[in-house]
Amino acid sequence: DAGVTQSPTHLIKTRGQQVTLRCSPKSGHDTVSWYQQALGQGPQFIFQYYEEEERQRGNFPDRFSGHQFPNYSSELNVNALLLGDSALYLCASSHGYPGETQYFGPGTRLLVL
Amino acid sequence: AQTVTQSQPEMSVQEAETVTLSCTYDTSESDYYLFWYKQPPSRQMILVIRQEAYKQQNATENRFSVNFQKAAKSFSLKISDSQLGDAAMYFCAYRSAIRQGGGADGLTFGKGTHLIIQP
Numbered sequence: 001d002a003g004v005t006q007s008p009t010h011l012i013k014t015r016g017q018q019v020t021l022r023c024s025p026k027s028g029h030d031t032v033s034w035y036q037q038a039l040g041q042g043p044q045f046i047f048q049y050y051e052e053e054e055r056q057r058g059n060f061p062d063r064f065s066g067h068q069f070p071n072y073s074s075e076l077n078v079n080a081l082l083l084g085d086s087a088l089y090l091c092a093s094s095h096g097y098p099g100e101t102q103y104f105g106p107g108t109r110l111l112v113l
Numbered sequence: 114a115q116t117v118t119q120s121q122p123e124m125s126v127q128e129a130e131t132v133t134l135s136c137t138y139d140t141s142e143s144d145y146y147l148f149w150y151k152q153p154p155s156r157q158m159i160l161v162i163r164q165e166a167y168k169q170q171n172a173t174e175n176r177f178s179v180n181f182q183k184a185a186k187s188f189s190l191k192i193s194d195s196q197l198g199d200a201a202m203y204f205c206a207y208r209s210a211i212r213q214g215g216g217a218d219g220l221t222f223g224k225g226t227h228l229i230i231q232p
Binding site for chain 1: 117148150155156157158159160163204206218219220221222223224225
């Protein structure tokens with residue numbers, strides 16, 4: 001049973017560019033959450049997708065957007081990249097119930113120069 | 114908004130000894146879930162243990178156990194018989210039990226505790 005997968009593993013962009021990160025959830029999961037983890041910090045919740053809609057959002061600007069596809073996979077898009085967007089981006093999947101455990105992928109390391 | 118505080122940036126323990134990692138949280142909710150996640154250098158976040166707030170019994174998973182004090186809003190993790198493979202960043206996380214708009218709430222994490230295992 002494949003766990004949560006993310007692509008790419010590493011990415012280097014320059015300021016002002018746009019980036020798309022991808023996530024495939026664990027088999028049987030229908031909910032995908034995205035987190036940003038700056039170096040030396042705990043992950044910060046960006047948003048969550050369930051039934052192809054953004055259901056909840058953390059304190060992130062509109063430059064951060066996403067999408068969920070019918071097969072439950074998801075994309076995170078970041079526009080107009082800033083140096084401060086450099087971080088590890090984690091995707092987590094779960095069933096769509098409050099008590100369900102979130103399982104994390106290995107992350108995508110984004111470096112903005 | 115909920116907050117999670119881990120007051121120990123780094124802890125060190127001898128192999129085979131016991132160590133306790135601290136976590137406190139702030140919430141006005143009565144029903145929620147608490148988690149400990151482990152993040153080794155490979156950076157994959159791995160669930161260690163979870164606790165439902167409505168359960169009085171402390172969760173246990175093999176060498177890992179928690180001390181959940183709801184009134185004190187405290188949720189510490191005890192690792193017994195520490196092993197070299199336990200070395201990692203440990204994150205405490207909170208999740209509301211309130212289902213908002215479908216799906217489930219995002220996790221609120223602490224800043225983490227770096228656990229070092231001395232051979």
